[in-house]
Amino acid sequence: MRLVFIGPPGIGKGTYASMLSKKYGIPHISTGDIFREEIAKGTELGKKVKEYVEKGLLVPDDIVIEVVRRRLSQPDCRRGFILDGFPRTLRQAEELEKITTIDAAILFEAPLEVIIERVSGRLVCPKCGAVYHIKWRPPKTPGICDVCGSQLVRRKDDEPEVVRRRYELYLQTFTPIIEFYRRKGLLIEIDASREAEEVVADLEHILKQRGILK
Numbered sequence: 001m002r003l004v005f006i007g008p009p010g011i012g013k014g015t016y017a018s019m020l021s022k023k024y025g026i027p028h029i030s031t032g033d034i035f036r037e038e039i040a041k042g043t044e045l046g047k048k049v050k051e052y053v054e055k056g057l058l059v060p061d062d063i064v065i066e067v068v069r070r071r072l073s074q075p076d077c078r079r080g081f082i083l084d085g086f087p088r089t090l091r092q093a094e095e096l097e098k099i100t101t102i103d104a105a106i107l108f109e110a111p112l113e114v115i116i117e118r119v120s121g122r123l124v125c126p127k128c129g130a131v132y133h134i135k136w137r138p139p140k141t142p143g144i145c146d147v148c149g150s151q152l153v154r155r156k157d158d159e160p161e162v163v164r165r166r167y168e169l170y171l172q173t174f175t176p177i178i179e180f181y182r183r184k185g186l187l188i189e190i191d192a193s194r195e196a197e198e199v200v201a202d203l204e205h206i207l208k209q210r211g212i213l214k
């Protein structure tokens, strides 16, 4: 089960990936997470990546591709993997073909208004990083972190205007990649405007139909 996950910020890709990852014992590979780890560990790669991130630039294709190549060569990827946040350029998609065979690219979709409702209800703890949602995962005391008792805040990225702008940017960035996988017959479109369990069940059903999941 070698999958690529595609979807706008706030669609819940990370949640679906970790649900599948746990259930089937395949790694959930997020290039963003790898970069954050390398930066935190202060490795050579981390230092390189940090330069770009600090300048607000995208990490160049060559570095990202090398990171993914190395990660996919790890033994835990033998039974499959879920790539999240990669590829994000056409060149990355083409290079990925040379590294491995992808079984399907999963496109998670929902109307922008649904995403905005979801994302803008999100509250985070500035102290311990716990994440809540006004509707789906409310803290026991409104506005207060269950874990450490701090005042919860809404991240700037979760403001409706920011979500709208990031959605536009996502469309610009990913439309060529979506078309790339569509042309190859690998694209599976999933309605992600439902509960996470339903979204994942639907995806599993389609993967079974296609013989990707046994």
Ligand SMILES: [Zn+2]
Pocket (backbone or CB within 6 Å): 125, 126, 127, 128, 129, 130, 145, 146, 147, 148, 149, 150
């Ligand atoms: Zn907290």
